[in-house]
Amino acid sequence: MGQCLSGGGDDNTLILWNLPRILNLDALAYGCAFVRDYLKTNIAVEEGDRFICK
Numbered sequence: 001m002g003q004c005l006s007g008g009g010d011d012n013t014l015i016l017w018n019l020p021r022i023l024n025l026d027a028l029a030y031g032c033a034f035v036r037d038y039l040k041t042n043i044a045v046e047e048g049d050r051f052i053c054k
Contacts, residue, residue, distance in 0.1 A: 005017040035053045039045050 003019055005019055007015045007017070009015075032053055039050045039053060
């Protein structure tokens with residue numbers, strides 16, 4: 001059984017997914033960390049909105 005899954009798009013991108021890591025991922029924690037990082041680093045976000053996701 002393989003450890004990777006690949007996917008491609010019309011824009012010639014290739015994504016390799018690490019299946020063991022994805023299957024054991026805490027999706028809520030990962031998503032919140034992603035949004036938190038976006039809010040902190042995006043210059044278009046107003047200063048008062050940077051800490052909406054804690």
